[in-house]
Amino acid sequence: MYHTNAVVSSTILMYAFMSGRIFASYSTTVEVMVGSTAKLPCNISSIAAEDGVALVIWFKGSTPVYSYDVRDSDQNEAKHWAAEELEGKARYSVTSPYSHLTLDAVDETDDGDYKCRVDFYHSPTRNSFINLTVIVPPQKLEVLDQTGRAILTAAGPTVEGSSLQLTCFAIGGRPTPRVSWWRDGVSLDDGDEPLTADRVRNVLVLEQLQRKHLGALLTCQASNTRLVPPLSITISIELYLRPLEVKLLGDNLALSAGSKYEVACRSSGSRPPATISWWKNGQPVRGHTRETTSADGNVTLGTLTVVPQAEDSGQILTCRASNPHLPSTALEDNWILNVYFPPIVSLELGSNLNASNIKEGMDIYFECKIKANPWVSRVLWTFNGEELETNMSGGRIVSNQTLILQAVSRTWAGVYVCLSSNSEGDSESRPFTLNIKYEPQCKNSQQKIYGAARGEEVMITCNVEANPPAAWFRWTFNSTNLVTRPMESFESGGGRSVATYRPLSETDYGTLLCWGRNELGRPDAPYNCSTSNRSHNWLQVSCS
Numbered sequence: 001m002y003h004t005n006a007v008v009s010s011t012i013l014m015y016a017f018m019s020g021r022i023f024a025s026y027s028t029t030v031e032v033m034v035g036s037t038a039k040l041p042c043n044i045s046s047i048a049a050e051d052g053v054a055l056v057i058w059f060k061g062s063t064p065v066y067s068y069d070v071r072d073s074d075q076n077e078a079k080h081w082a083a084e085e086l087e088g089k090a091r092y093s094v095t096s097p098y099s100h101l102t103l104d105a106v107d108e109t110d111d112g113d114y115k116c117r118v119d120f121y122h123s124p125t126r127n128s129f130i131n132l133t134v135i136v137p138p139q140k141l142e143v144l145d146q147t148g149r150a151i152l153t154a155a156g157p158t159v160e161g162s163s164l165q166l167t168c169f170a171i172g173g174r175p176t177p178r179v180s181w182w183r184d185g186v187s188l189d190d191g192d193e194p195l196t197a198d199r200v201r202n203v204l205v206l207e208q209l210q211r212k213h214l215g216a217l218l219t220c221q222a223s224n225t226r227l228v229p230p231l232s233i234t235i236s237i238e239l240y241l242r243p244l245e246v247k248l249l250g251d252n253l254a255l256s257a258g259s260k261y262e263v264a265c266r267s268s269g270s271r272p273p274a275t276i277s278w279w280k281n282g283q284p285v286r287g288h289t290r291e292t293t294s295a296d297g298n299v300t301l302g303t304l305t306v307v308p309q310a311e312d313s314g315q316i317l318t319c320r321a322s323n324p325h326l327p328s329t330a331l332e333d334n335w336i337l338n339v340y341f342p343p344i345v346s347l348e349l350g351s352n353l354n355a356s357n358i359k360e361g362m363d364i365y366f367e368c369k370i371k372a373n374p375w376v377s378r379v380l381w382t383f384n385g386e387e388l389e390t391n392m393s394g395g396r397i398v399s400n401q402t403l404i405l406q407a408v409s410r411t412w413a414g415v416y417v418c419l420s421s422n423s424e425g426d427s428e429s430r431p432f433t434l435n436i437k438y439e440p441q442c443k444n445s446q447q448k449i450y451g452a453a454r455g456e457e458v459m460i461t462c463n464v465e466a467n468p469p470a471a472w473f474r475w476t477f478n479s480t481n482l483v484t485r486p487m488e489s490f491e492s493g494g495g496r497s498v499a500t501y502r503p504l505s506e507t508d509y510g511t512l513l514c515w516g517r518n519e520l521g522r523p524d525a526p527y528n529c530s531t532s533n534r535s536h537n538w539l540q541v542s543c544s
Contacts (some may be wrong), residue, residue, distance in 0.1 A: 027129045032136070033227050038103045040130045042116030046123045047098030055119040056092070058101050060112055066101060068092050085109070106134050108174065125405045139172030142235040145226035155218075156238035159326055164206045164213075166235065170222035172198050177224040177231075183216060196377045206237075214271065224268045242329035244269025246321035255308045256424060259343035265302045265333065267321030274321040276302025281315045300378040313339035313373050342425035347418045347432045359520065360410055360438040366403040368418035368429065376420040410438050410467065440466035440516040462514030469495030470516035477501070479510040487512070 032038040044053050058066035065083040075094060082090045089104045093347070103110055111134040118126040143151040146165040158164055170179045171191075179192040180204040192202040202220065206213065216237045223230035249264040267274040273293045278285040288305040302319065315337050322330035336399040349355050350365045358364060372378055375498040381388040381403050390398045395406035405412055413436040443463040447465070454457040475487035490499035497516065503509050526543035533540040 009499045020319040023100060027131070029131045029133065031133045031135055031225060031227060032106055032345035033135050033225070034107055038106045038110065038132055038134075040101040040103070040114055040116070040132060042099045042101065042118065042130075043097060043126060044094065044099050045116050046120045046126075048120070048123045051120045051123045053094075053118060054121050055290070056099065057117045057119075058092075058115065059115040060424055062087040062256040065114075066092060067091055068094070068099075073348075103132075106132075108134050108136060110134055134170065134174075135225040135227060136174040137224065137228060138170045138177045138231045140170075141220055141222055141231055142169045142171065143167065143220060143233060143235055144169070151235055154236045154238045157240050157325075158209065158238070160209060160211065160242055162209055164209055164237065166204045166206075166218065166220075168202050168204070168220035168222075168233070169195075170200045170231070173200075173222065173224050175224050176200060177222040179220065179222045182219045182221060188218070188428055202448045209237070209239060210416075211239070211269075213237050214241065237323050239252040240272060240323060240325040241269060241271040242323055242326045243267050243274045243331045246274070246319060246333050248317075248319050248333045248335055252335045252338070254340050257308055257310050257312075258337050260305065260307050263319075263335075265304075265319035265321070266299060266349045267302070267331070268299045270300070270321065270323045271297065272323070272325075273297050273300045274323055276300055277320045277322070278302070278304045278462070279318040279320060280312070282318075285317075308337060308339045310339060310341035310344060310371070310373075312337050313341070335419045338373070340373050340422075340424050342371075343370050343376050343416055343422055343427040345370055345429040346428045347429035349418065349432070355435070357449045358408065358434065358436050359406055360436055363406045364406070364408055364434075365405070366416060366418070366432070368401040368403070368420070370401060370420050372420065374420050374422050374424075376422045378421045380419040382417045382419065383412075408436055410436050412436060413467075435467070437467045437518075437520055439520045440464040440470040440518055442514075452503055454503055454505070454508075459498060460499045460501055460512055460514075462497045462499070462516065464495055464497075464516035466495060466516065466520075468518050470497075470518045474515050475499045476513045477508075477510060478513065479507045481507055483507065 006476050028041055030038060030040060040058075042056065044056065046052065054071050056068035057064055063083070065086050067079075067081045067083070069079040080092060086103070091102050093102065101114075103115070111132060114130040114132055116128040116130065118128075120126075144167045145151055145155055151166065155164060155166055166181075167257070168179055168181065170177050176194055177200060178190070178191040179200045181188040181204040189202060189204045192200050200222070204218070206437050207370050214237065217234050218237065218542070219232050219234045220228035221232045244265040246265065249266055255261055265276055267276060276289070276291055285304065285306070290303050292301045300321065317335045317337050318332050320330055320332045320398060346369045348367050348369060350367065353364055368379060368381070370379070379400055381398055388396065388398055388403065390396060397404040397406075401418075413434050415431045415433050417428050417431050419426065421427075441464065443465055446461065446463045450460055461483070462473065462475075472490075473490065473492040475490050476484055477487055478484050487499055487501070489501070490497050495516075497514060499512060499514070501512065516541060529541055529543040531539050531541050
């Protein structure tokens with residue numbers, strides 16, 4: 001049977017037969033909490049109906065500690081005696097057929113074996129044996145982690161997938177308490193180990209901690225009696241958890257270069273909340289970002305403000321969610337950027353042509369290099385601001401991104417531009433100025449007849465059209481009698497030459513001839529030269 005602070009159990013020890021009736025002695029165990037009241041039972045019934053109690057003596061061990069004497073008196077005038085150690089704390093009460101020795105505020109010194117001897121007037125003595133166990137509950141519980149750190153309310157945080165070791169120490173208690181670990185009413189570990197007379201431990205090891213262990217409540221209990229609830233301490237588990245998901249939100253639509261957009265990315269499952277970082281082709285993205293976290297800390301939303309440029313098209317935008325405590329478990333989601341932008345156009349002369357050495361009569365071509373997304377819907381060519389079209393007879397062929405000019409003449413020197421369009425806008429190349437070189441030609445619109453008196457000095461101008469301008473001039477004079485002689489008195493510059501001439505006689509009248517030459521008219525240096533037919537004083541040289 002159970003009491004608030006005591007447990008009493010009885011066992012029949014021996015049997016005897018007296019006067020045809022069964023006589024029995026009892027052994028009783030009483031458990032009581034220290035500081036509470038203990039009631040030690042004693043059977044005072046006699047085997048003879050007319051017999052009564054004469055004397056009751058209580059022994060602790062073999063030493064008398066209390067007596068109840070009704071000899072020469074009735075029950076109301078019974079004499080009570082208590083040993084010194086029980087004075088003020090022991091009292092005896094009789095309620096036939098049982099009596100009780102009550103001990104108040106028991107302590108550990110009260111623990112032991114008691115005997116109640118009942119003497120009757122006529123019947124044999126009856127003995128009752130009582131074992132009093134004074135329970136001292138454990139005084140304190142202490143939990144340490146594997147590093148020896150004291151845990152008060154929460155263990156960790158520790159990383160997902162690792163193990164956790166918790167050691168629970170029970171301090172004090174008599175008899176030695178049992179120490180065990182529990183979770184949700186289920187025993188996890190009851191393998192305790194006494195260390196000293198007043199210290200017991202139980203080591204709990206949890207392998208491969210999982211997400212389900214987050215917030216789990218582990219209870220260590222220490223108990224040495226059923227009289228009071230176990231002493232307990234409850235520890236929760238704190239875990240660092242890897243992200244479970246990361247996702248770029250919305251559709252990966254085409255973006256217009258130069259426009260502002262916000263890209264959102266969501267991550268869930270990380271504890272503490274995931275850190276969102278942004279990358280482009282493996283390099284950190286510099287831009288305005290922000291993060292928000294749900295009230296329960298499970299979801300992180302990251303936002304990137306981006307202004308894409310043409311060069312971003314085709315690059316990989318990455319959202320990365322990571323827990324700094326579990327760096328190897330980061331998750332990523334990627335988009336391949338599709339950036340629309342107006343055409344980027346450049347105009348180039350054919351790769352095998354030298355822009356500084358285009359000569360009249362050559363065939364040349366231009367290439368319009370275009371980078372565009374989406375692709376262009378139109379390509380135009382202009383010359384000096386006028387749109388060009390194919391003219392086969394004129395030696396001009398317009399073929400989409402190529403312009404072919406056959407047998408160019410000086411009239412085709414000027415400014416060329418390539419233009420293209422797509423849905424994002426119109427663009428044009430930087431102007432390309434085509435310079436066409438040609439050999440000198442005398443200008444038609446210049447004075448050809450000069451009159452001069454004998455001895456009069458005349459300034460005669462020779463104007464030459466050439467690209468580059470003529471840099472070399474020579475003059476000769478043919479007289480009326482067909483005598484030809486070179487002229488030395490002239491000046492040249494700026495593509496023209498001015499000769500100074502003074503006729504002194506009749507034979508000094510005639511025709512002045514002027515020649516102009518530029519770099520195109522200069523003969524090439526000889527090459528592939530070889531000698532043959534040599535002798536002591538001459539040789540023959542052949543060159544190309």
